[in-house]
Amino acid sequence: MVGSGGRCHAIVDALSRSPQVGKIYCAPGNAGIAEQAECVKIGVEDVEALVAFAKSEAIDLTVIGPEASLAVGVVNAFKESGLKAFGPTKEAAQIESSKEFAKRLMAKYDIPTAGYEAFSDYEQAWAYVKARPLPAVIKYDGLAAGKGVVVAESYEEAEAALRDMLLGESFGSGRVVVEDFLDGPEFSFMCVVSGEKVYPLAMAQDHKRAYDGDKGPNTGGMGAYSPVPFVTDKVREFALERIMRPTAKAMVAEGVPFVGVLYGGLILTQQGPKVIEFNARFGDPETEVVLPRLRSDIYALFEAAIEGADCATEWSEEALLGVVLASKGYPGGYAKGAVIEGLDGVESKVYHMGTARNADGEVLTAGGRVLMVVGRGATLAKAKQMAERDCARIKCDGLFHRSDIGHKVLN
Ligand code: AMP
Ligand code: GLY
Numbered sequence: 001m002v003g004s005g006g007r008c009h010a011i012v013d014a015l016s017r018s019p020q021v022g023k024i025y026c027a028p029g030n031a032g033i034a035e036q037a038e039c040v041k042i043g044v045e046d047v048e049a050l051v052a053f054a055k056s057e058a059i060d061l062t063v064i065g066p067e068a069s070l071a072v073g074v075v076n077a078f079k080e081s082g083l084k085a086f087g088p089t090k091e092a093a094q095i096e097s098s099k100e101f102a103k104r105l106m107a108k109y110d111i112p113t114a115g116y117e118a119f120s121d122y123e124q125a126w127a128y129v130k131a132r133p134l135p136a137v138i139k140y141d142g143l144a145a146g147k148g149v150v151v152a153e154s155y156e157e158a159e160a161a162l163r164d165m166l167l168g169e170s171f172g173s174g175r176v177v178v179e180d181f182l183d184g185p186e187f188s189f190m191c192v193v194s195g196e197k198v199y200p201l202a203m204a205q206d207h208k209r210a211y212d213g214d215k216g217p218n219t220g221g222m223g224a225y226s227p228v229p230f231v232t233d234k235v236r237e238f239a240l241e242r243i244m245r246p247t248a249k250a251m252v253a254e255g256v257p258f259v260g261v262l263y264g265g266l267i268l269t270q271q272g273p274k275v276i277e278f279n280a281r282f283g284d285p286e287t288e289v290v291l292p293r294l295r296s297d298i299y300a301l302f303e304a305a306i307e308g309a310d311c312a313t314e315w316s317e318e319a320l321l322g323v324v325l326a327s328k329g330y331p332g333g334y335a336k337g338a339v340i341e342g343l344d345g346v347e348s349k350v351y352h353m354g355t356a357r358n359a360d361g362e363v364l365t366a367g368g369r370v371l372m373v374v375g376r377g378a379t380l381a382k383a384k385q386m387a388e389r390d391c392a393r394i395k396c397d398g399l400f401h402r403s404d405i406g407h408k409v410l411n
Contacts, residue, residue, distance in 0.1 A: 001026040001037060002044050002074065003065025006324075006353035006372045007284035011063055011298075012037045013351070014291040018299040025057065031363050032352025032371075044069045047077045054083050061086060061302060064260075070280055071097045075260075086302040088260040088280045092251060095258065096280040099141045099177045106275060109250040111243055113275040114180040122166040125176055129158050137179040140165045149218055151181070182267045182274055185408055187228050188286045189239050189264040193248045194305040195257045200240055202293050202315050203228040204286035205408070210331060212404045219331045220369060223405030225321040225380055226289040230268065230409065239266055239273045247278070259305055288351045288372045289320040321383035321406050322374035323391050324353065325399040330368035338365045338398030346390035349374045365398050380406055 001012050001024060009032050015021050016036050027050060029039030042049045044066050054062055064074050064087030071093055078085035087093075094101040099118075106113045118141065119125035129136050136158040140148030148165070152158035165176050188206055192199040204226040210216035231239075244264055251258040263279035263286075291298065295314040304311030327334035340363045343350060351374065354367015373394065375386030384406055391401055 001029075001033075001063050001065065002050060002069050004028050004030050004033070004044070004354075005065070005284050005367075006351040006369065007282045007287040008065045009033050009036075009351040009353075010288040010291045011065065011282065013349075014294060014298040015063070018297045020297065020299045025053075025059070027053065030352045030366070031355040031357040032350065034357070045072045045074075047072060047074055050074060051077050051081050051083065054078065055081065060084065061299070061306070063087065063302060065281065067093070067096055067279065067281055070260075084303075084306055086260060086306055088258050089256070091256045092258040092260070093280040094256070095247075095251065095262070095278045099139050099277070100175065102275075102278050103177060105247070105250055105254065109246055109253075111246055111250070111275060112272065114182050116177050116179045118175055118177050120166070120175045122162060125162050125166060125178065126159060129162065129178055130155055132178075133181075134158075135181050137181050138162060138165065139177045139179065141175040141177055151218075182269050182276065184268040184270070185230055186265065186267050186276065187231050188224075188283050189236075189244060189266055190283060190286065190290065191240075191244045191248075191262050191264070192301055192305050193244075193258045193260065193262045194308045195252050195259065196245075196249050197305075197308060197310075198240070198245050198248050198262075199301060199305070199311055199313060200236075200244070201261075201313070202226050202290050203231045203236065204283070204290050206283065206286055207402060207405055210326075210402075212402050217331055219326070221283070221285045222324045222326065222369075222402045223322055224285045224289045225319070225383065225406050225409075226286070226293060227319065228409070229380075235268060235273060239264065243273060243275060284353070285322055285324055285369075285372050288374055289322045292320055292349060292374065292376070293318060318376055319378065319380040319383045320374055320376050321380055321387050322351075322372045323387045323401050323403075323405050324369050325371040325373065325391065325394065325396070325401045326369045327354075327365050327367070327398055328400050334368060335398060336364070336366050338396050339363070340365065340371070340394060340396040340399075342394045345393050346373070348376075348386050348390040350390075350394075365396065370396075370399060381410055384410065
């Protein structure tokens, strides 16, 4: 397993339930993953070291978690070395790494999404935005870990975002995509894809904003739950047949067949689901509430996808709801190294997102998003009760969390 976040922990956890899996290594992992896998100190973008390690340990299959690894071509390098890796090539991963690639693909293959224009010139972008209604949706074209998107409610905010992305220093020399604003509830539809074959996973909903009431800046995601009651069978069918399958086919037709997890970030508009974004990997924190519901063997699924074989999946009816404990200040600057206590006294599954262990064996905060506390139950309300109770049991001065995860479906 390549990666270190909560999604990675959830994948390791799912793999460890497979009867086919003996030993799991994780590069680089974190304090929680270390309880279920042997962590090795290799960076997620260190292509040569990852290939060398997989060869020397005769690894049967490697799962590539982070977008950064995909974008630098870890899967390409594994393939060239005759190693099995689950994830898209660098070329196929463009569906996430380049907003413009994704937008052009959707336009060409008539996949429902918001209309857009792309710009590299600040003056042109600003002239376009100020002549249009608010809110303005402005996206940096490149990998920005979910933070390169501004939904501006005022022209001042829109102008500042354009300046930041096209003239500022905090992003690379970039382009921006300006999109039509779509209105409706969002959901995440992840599918394992192998060329034209699509194996759908259970639905989830993320919570992108930092604070309760969907206020504050966009983050990587502050909580999630699965299943998603407003995604009816009809909506799911539409999303599968009009969005996910056609996109998999389109990638094949474009000569960049996709193998891995295609993540559809969808919004349920009055006209049905439309694409907000595609990711080329498992979502984080969605994976932490989806994979524990998988009853069938995830290793078999990964292998089937790599080989292009059929594979049925089986899901539990159980509801899962997870709350992210993040470092105070996230998604802006934050301190690391705060001691976390109480992890042993919880009933929920706790996935580690950004943690480390010190010489005394204490678990410390080591990232923006630190832990994901996942409750379960017969209903989402019960799952939420468990997660909230356990969030209160975990003691750490440096953390905060949202208390309204699931608000769209629980009130
Ligand atoms: P993204 O990183 O593209 O998923 O965007 C982050 C968040 O911005 C999304 O989860 C939405 O809440 C919001 N967003 C992005 N694009 C749109 C759009 N076209 N219309 C409305 N909201 C959007
Ligand atoms: N939770 C959104 C993402 O993984 O990009």
